[in-house]
Amino acid sequence: MTSFFFIFRIALAWATVATVLAITAAETLLSDRDCGGSLLLLVLGVTGFAAVTAFSHVRRVRLLTGEVDRATLDSRQRRQIEVPFEAGETFDIIDAAIRELPGAGQVDSARDSLQVRARIGAVPPYSGGAAWLFTGHASPGGNQIIAIVTPNGDAGSVTLICEPERGAWTDWFLVDAGGNLENADAIGRAVARRVAERRRGEQVAAAQTATEKELTVAKLSLLHAQVEPHFLYNTLASAQLLTRSDPARADAMLGNLISYLRNCLPRTDDALSTLGQELERARAYLDILVIRMGPRLRLQVDVATQLHGALVPAMMLQTLVENAIKHGLEPKPGGGTVWIIARVHEGALALTVADDGRGFCAEGGGTGIGLRNVRERLRLAYGGGAGLTIVSNYPCGVAATISLPYSDAGAAAAQERCHG
Known part of the structure; x- marks a missing residue:
């Protein structure tokens, strides 16, 4: 009808x-x-x-x-297209879709006003025939497209108008053989395709990031599987010797080892811990080494109590402390001091481990695997919001600093969970 x-x-x-x-x-x-x-x-x-x-x-x-x-018979088509991207990205998508239309001629786009106007040549679907005198395709005029992007929070709403370049009164006499219907549908399909491509790209990037994270965690697990047993065997061997000569020190060493393992074993390498928990782990580790190294090892901790609830990646502080001992102080005949310092500045937590050991030297400098893993974990967890810097410590030694985002509310909540 x-x-x-x-x-x-x-x-x-x-x-x-x-x-x-x-x-x-x-x-x-x-x-x-x-x-x-x-x-x-x-x-x-x-x-x-x-x-x-x-x-x-x-x-x-x-x-x-x-x-x-x-609606479909009308020569003037109006569509409302919702795009799940912010207005600027939506404008780029709709502008590209219009420019790729067959017969697209002059395209005027204004990014500031989020508007695109274009002239589209009216191409007859069938060649020849005097019947096109009644469709408007035989005239020099064509069709036009107007697209207006309206910001809608994190999304963009597109008002699309496809119509002939002639007065509306001519619609009583002339038809367009579905030309503007084709244009409107083509733009809708192009937008849907570009949105789908963007989503697929995001999924691929997310999958790649997840894979990189899994590989990094696997590398870290392998590293600790090699390092922790070595430390454990040395500690047990030292405790065994002390049971014969100094039982009290052997008992203290085993107590510190139990404390270290209690803080170390239940956590995964990529989990978030608190600075207080990481300090307990580091103290237990250093107390063991104090017994082994004697007066050659000294420790100074400068961390305010209110920072103990700050969220930090597990085992990172431990990695820096182990590096300071293994490559800085243990090879040095006179030993030295390890400093653990935490400061908050402009919303960032700076956690520093410094030593006055041998510093940067060609002998026994290590492979750098531990520090590379620290940087990789920071990148995966915080992107560009965190980092690791290593500098010389005056007058000798090395200072390594991890910078992390810090929130007073997050630190307080973590502290409450720890005490609860």
Whole structure:
């Protein structure tokens, strides 16, 4: 029924105009009063031609969409497209989609006002045929597209208008053979494709990041599987010797070892801990080494109590302390001091482990695997919001500093959980 009324409307409009022109011509221009039959045939021919053209339009719209209604038959198409990206990204997507349309000519885009206007050549779907005189495709004019992006929080809403470059009143007489319907659908498909591509890219990046994180955790697990047993065997061997010569020191060493393992074993390498827990682990480790190294090892801790609840990655402080001992103080005949210092500045926690050992030297400098793993873990956990710096310590030794995001509220909540 919709198709019938559409064809009837177009035919009636042309019949009315043709009748008015025929009557005017008969009364003012023609002297032969017997030409009424010829004029009637002309009116009927124009009406029939218009009806056939409208019928062709209906059939083509049905071919494009599979259904026919007032919205699809209209030569002027309006769409509302929601894009799950912010307005700037939405504008880039819609601008690119319009530029890639077949027949796209002049495209004027204004990023500041989030608006795109374009002229699209009206390409007849079928070549030749005088019927296109009634579709507007034979005229030099074409179609135009107007796209306006409206910010909607973290998303963008696009108002899309596809219409012929002629007055709206001409829609009573002319059709576009579904040209603007094609343009509107093509832009919608292009936007959907680009959004899907962006989502796939995000999924691939997330999967790659997850894979990198898994590999890093695997490397860290392998590293600790090699380092921790070595430390454990040395400690047990030292305790065994002390049981014969100094049982009290052996007992203290084993107590510190139990404390160290209690803080160390239950956690995974990529878990978040608190600075207080990491200090307990480091103290237990250093207390063991104090028994082994004697007065050659000294410890100074400068960490405010309110910072004990700060969230830090597990085992990072331990890695820096182990590096300071293994590469700085243990090879030095006179030993030295390890400093653990924590400060907060402009929303960042700076955790420093310094020593006055041998410093940067070619002998026994290590492979750097531990520090590379620290940097990789910081990158995966915080992106560019965290980092590790290593500098010379005056007058000798090395100072390594981890910088992390810090929140008073987060530190307080972590402290409450620890005490709870």
